[in-house]
Amino acid sequence: MDRVAVVGIGMVEIEGNKVRDTFETMVFSAVTRALADAGLEIGDIDNVITTSNDFWDGRTISCMAVGDASGARDKNVSCVEGDGTFGAFYGLARILSGSYGTTLVTAHSKGSQSVSSLITNAAFDPIYERTLGLDMITGSALQARAYMDATGTTSEHLAMVSVKNHGNAKGNPYAQLPMDLTVADVLSSEMIADPLHKLDCSPVSDGACAIILAREDRVPKAKTKSVWVKGVSFASDAYFLGDRDLTFSRSLAQAAKKAYAMAGIGDPARQVGLVECYDAFSYQELMWLEGLGICEKGRAKDLLSAGAFDKNGRIPVNASGGLLSGHPVIAAGLYRMAECVKSLRNGSSGKTAVAQGLNGVAGQSHCVWVLGDKP
């Protein structure tokens, strides 16, 4: 496999309602920042992948809105519908196929422009489930309860995740909700769907992110310290919640195993230096860490309690503040990748970072990226 690096990242500030921005202006800002970060011009970009979702955007062919803003004019371009990590995967494939030397990947979402509960209700099967009235929050709550029952994880553990991530967000200029919280604050926040309190849930957010991938021979033009793609994979679980093991994500474990194999990682618990995972809900951070093999099933709560996932802990998890501090759906996973790149550029040498994105209700389909600061 050719070596490929992330040579540029561009994030816009995540906000609850970017009323002054359209999809186009958000994406254009992210692209401009990514190009400036890399020290490249749009002419250095060989092809473009946009990532969007017709439901969230309230628009059929939602990619149509952001083609120009992504600099796709007169270039080969395509669109992935789903999380930005999947868009980045396709962007990588288009380099490895030998067709292009660089790919610009963009992703955007404006949760403020739609009603999340209805958008996610539309992910439930129209024949067997949709009229019941489930949505992302209640569907995830079913998973949260099953996970907590199976592992002995408590509401206090969930609250600790929220406290940690909102606190971490104070150091992130792009975060929407930097907050000093206590466990008691989380537990006394509104109960939306048992066991999920309001502060266990990520907010509705607007945001856009762009990254630039480059084949090794195209890297030297970029001015930043490159971060290298070491491994990546994705996989889906069964569709119906009742078909799945809701206490452990098999598809995440499958994707992680393959990504680690590509990266030559045999013991992720020791070899992974930091994680940016998809904490759409507090419990998901713990559950995904187990799926990612960072710890054994049911052990995440113990490591969390011991401070292992703190910003200065053994394996910092969502040191950026994660999605609990700002969750622009679709762009979310690409933000995770960009945050990993930032950390690897600034951190001590020889580190490995893991970024995760997902699609579907309660994390049906996962994409795992392993990034490192050496080729």
Add this chain to the structure above:
Amino acid sequence: MDQDFAGIEPLVYESRIGIPYNWWAGDTATKFFTGLSSERVFYATRCDACNKTFLPPRKTCPLCFAKNLAWKPLAPKGAVTTFTVARRKLAALGDAEPPVFFALIKLDGADTAIAHRLGNVAEKDLAAGLRVRAVFAPEPKGGILDVLYFEPDK
């Protein structure tokens, strides 16, 4: 031109997408809903090769693609595997007033659980493993709400 925007309140254009849908249930789901309303049983399908009984029923085995799966009627009784209580009036709830109890329910004889609502249940009794039975709508319309909800099976 940025300075020209100072003091301008951005316009928010309110709209909605209203597209009618007719989802074809297909022969397999139609058999399921017919069984539900006329016989008050849940028709599952079984893949012998994978040794799994699926509910909702599948036309082909999702794991090995075997066709012509055997129908297996299941009595309307089972156990809760997980649950939640929707307390905020989320838009997806439609006309239902919170609190709304959602659960995954594994019917006896099925290997997969179905999503549905619970009713006639005290919050303190909610737990995985709770035995429940289906409460049928008096006038079935052909849909999953031909079961109004599941209630504790005492």
Add this chain to the structure above:
Amino acid sequence: MGKRVAIVGTGQTMHKSHRPDVSGQELINEAVTAALADAELSIRDIDAIVIGNMDHFEGINYVDCWSVDGSGGTGRPIIKLTTGGTTGSTLAIGGYHLVASGMFDKVLIIGWEKNSESDTTGAITTAFDPIWDRLVFAGAIAGLAAEGMAYMTEFGITDRDAARVSVRDRRHAVNNPHAQLRKEITVEDVLASPMLSDPIHLLDVCPRTDGACAVIMASEHVAEKICPVPDWIWGTANRHTYTYVGDVNLGEIDSMKYAAAELFAKNGIKEPRKEIQVIELYQPYSFAGIIWIEAMGIVPRGKGSEYIWSGATDMGGELPINPSGGVIACNPIGATGLIRCAEAAMQVMGKADKRQVPDVTRAVSTGFGGCFWTDIILHGKNKPN
């Protein structure tokens, strides 16, 4: 460097106006099992899946997740690509890159649509910018009518000339058991059919269809073991440039011009008319059969109509176009571009039965959608260099 990629199997449903007997994911499964049977593979052999449709035609969010029971996606990598009308060809291009990347040996590509489940025009209308275009200029037919009118005005052709294209495709469709409309029509029939939007008559445009198509692509080291005469993908190109309706250079389709020029230049094709034996053109209305082959470089600008009337693009002609009957005979939108790819592959593989064009060594398939967007793929019998 990337791997060479070939199509080793294709499968389609019997496309119809309504398929009430199956749900969407069951329809998908029909195409998938047909493609697996064609390649003599089982779902266990598949390393990854690419799927697409247009969300608002079925009203299902996260279709890649929802459809796994039909696609075989449980326990496998599955990714969704969606670019409007070009979705099907975009999927084929996606499958090509995933295999060429070396990360997967065998990739299953699925395009599908159940257009009977919603109001197609209502859903397409939402493609246009909500502030600028949606209320004043929307739906598929208006843009096409504007293109047809612009071209007519410039070159003086008439709706009779366009009708000849419909007649050709509908005649070809008689040979294709998968096509939805399999009854021949005449130029007079087209001209007598209701005027939808000047200059487009009802029989100038595609129908609404329920259908699915699946294609299996394989890497060079396994392709010929699976299929003795696979269809090699020589290259792909596309342009999705326009954002607003007013951006479009009506009557000339720049996206086809630039994408085709790039594809042919990369593959050393100087005279496409002589070097290609068959084209499966995503041609949603008859005028495109004239305008777009000019943009592709088959004939000079303004000469399309004359070429069509000469019979050169009919079966038995110099360069048959749409032996399958094309989009005018069948249009399950998310599948349509992939059907073009599958039909071109069948021509190269010699599997096209009654619609087979003799001695095909090179074929072209295209996709059209969005706001006058084009995808284009070059297929060949020989292994690429």
